[in-house]
Amino acid sequence: MTEVLLSAGVVEYEDTGGDGPVVVLLHGVAMDGSLWRHVVGELRSGFRCVVPTLPLGGHRRPMRPDADLSVLGVARIVAEFLDALELQDVTLVMSDWGGAQALVADGRDRRIGKLVITSCEAFDNFPPGLPGGNLYAAAKVPGGLMAAFALLKLTPMRRLPVTWGWMTKRPVPQEVMDAWFRPLWSSREIRRDLRTYVLGVPPKAELLRWAEALRTFDRPALVVWAAEDKVMPPEHGRRLAGLLPQGRLVEVADSYTLIPEDQPVVLAAHIRAFLEGDGGA
Template sequence: MTEVTLSAGVVEYEDTGGDGPVVVLLHGVAMDGSLWRHVVAGLRTDFRCVVPTLPLGSHRRPMRPDADLTVLGVAHLVAEFLEALDLRDVVLVMSDWGGAQALVAEGRDQRIGRLVITSCEAFDNYPPGLPGRNLVAAARIPGGLRMAFALLKLRPMRRLPMTWGWMSRRPVPHDVMDEWFRPLWTSAAIRRDLRAYVLGVPPRDELMAWAEALRTFDRPALVVWAAEDKVMPLAHGRRLAEMLPRGELVEIADSFTLIPEDQPQRLCEAVRAFVPRP
């Protein structure tokens, strides 16, 4: 892993290098860049894949205590990351986490050449579905996040609808999930960071304005949505594709929210078809 120091703290990232189009892959809450391991393996021969680990609970370097880790604050951190690495004309791909939509609303999208939105938070679905509501409930109770993630040491708990059972049709390997959860098991500072994010969701009007701002995104955009998603409504994917002036829609069967886990090959095929080669 490589690292870069940003205003909020140190952010670690993987960079495969190469001369191909730059694809920046963003993960969701309580997971890290390894979510994209199969997609990176399928793209790296022809693309430069850059995969930051965002401060969403599975990061290993706590952020500064005064860092803005609201949804909007983390979105600003993504823009700062692109600037710090001087990445331009990137293909920005998001999964589960929808905060990057705020980059368009905030006018921080100049370095994005193409946008790929896979099943993620959108409109007022923040926090998303039953797992999101469960996480917010835990964050509001002193010690609640510590207890919630301690329960996930019990592997059968990981497949409950209120935890990770509705996030992927196929169980994420336990060794991968162990690494996702370990920082939350071992670090009060990491739990502090996650709590700041989970409780930092803006009002509904602001969330809806972020989605509405996508109508101004004049570059190519691809919406890839899991047809059987139980957390991110399929109707949201269709609405997003209609709102984006140059939007395309691909629906992927036999997958829940985490398409990079359930159908990585089909996601790679969609990205390859969407991104022109030099």
């Protein structure tokens, strides 16, 4: 892990290096950059993959107590991260977390040359579906996040629809998920950061305004959605592709929300084909 000091705190990241086009891959809540381990394995030949761990609960370094960790605040952290590393013309790839809409609406997308949106929060689906609603309810109660994630030490609890059961069709390896949750198990400050994020969702009207702002993103964009997604409605993928002036949609079979876990080779092939200029595999 490498790290960079930003205004909100220290952000850790992995960087495969090299002279190839830069691909920045972003994860969602209560996980870290290892979500992309298989996709990076497929892409590192020919591309420089940069994978930050965002302050969404799977991070190991707490943010400053006064850091803005709302959805928009985390989007600004992403923009500052790109600035700090002086990355230009990047392909920004995201899964689960819907921050692309906030980045564009806030005018923080100048370093993004291409955009890849895989199954994620969109429109007013924040926090998303049953898992998101469960997380929001836990965050509203003192000690709720500690209790909720303590239950996830029990492997069977991880496959419930209200936790992670609808996030992947196949269980995430236990050791990977343990690493995602360990900061939340051990650190009050990390739980504070996650709670700030979960409770920092703006009103529905603002979320819908962000989505509409995607009409101004005039660069190539690929939307990759899980055809069987139970948390992020497939219709949202179609709508996002329709909003993006150069948007293209592909749907991936035999996958739930976390396509990087369920279908990493298929996803990597779509990304590689998109980056090499034929719009998608």
